[in-house]
Amino acid sequence: MDDFDSRKRKKPLDRKTALLKAADYCAYQERSQQEVRDKLYGYGLHRDEVEETIYELITQGYINEERFAKAYAGGKFRMKGWGKRKILQGLKQHRISEYCVKKGMLEIDSDDYFNTIIKHLEKKRPSIKTDSQYILKGKLTQHLIAKGFEMDLIQEAIKQVLSEEN
Structure with a gap:
């Protein structure tokens, strides 16, 4: 030292x-x-x-893991637009119990969740300059995986957004 x-x-x-x-x-x-x-x-x-x-x-009520999990999950989703996988990873880093993690994840409405994926796609789409649908889908998928979203929802959202473009 x-x-x-x-x-x-x-x-x-x-x-x-x-x-x-x-x-x-x-x-x-x-x-x-x-x-x-x-x-x-x-x-x-x-x-x-x-x-x-x-x-x-x-x-004394200063620490409450369930309350923390709800605030963390809700906040990261609403404020930062994170997906469930990234939120789950963050909660695990805080060593939150499985029960509290489940309670926290209930703070995320499934319709809002899918709409958030669509918003991310619509925001990211104009910045990708390519004529190849394959490259476009790959870059959009990569972006959403980094945000913590699940592959099945990513594919569904990409299909929806790209079909609206055509």
Whole structure:
């Protein structure tokens, strides 16, 4: 460790102060247990202190995994236009339980979901300059896979959008 690292590190917080800071952190926006756990370790708390603090935050209602999953899934879909696969991957990175993941995914309406795919296609289509239908379909598919959408819905949406063009 060089001098810069040692100057940057602050002395660890006591558990009471860390609890107050973590409560403020959770009050600002929905947080997963994992995000809070990482923050608490960053404050210099040890494993037992971190788990006790997490437990207190849950019992006080600051952390709720189901509420987080719903906010995350709904937000990423509505604000960023992500597909279910990408949202699912994000929830798994937050170590959300399977039950809460399912609850979160219910926030996405299937009609809105398909319409979002269509909007992505209509927005992307003009930027692809090619006369080949094969290349066009490939690039549109690639774009939607990167957004996290499922292949069967991608194919159905591409078929619909391209048939409207002709």
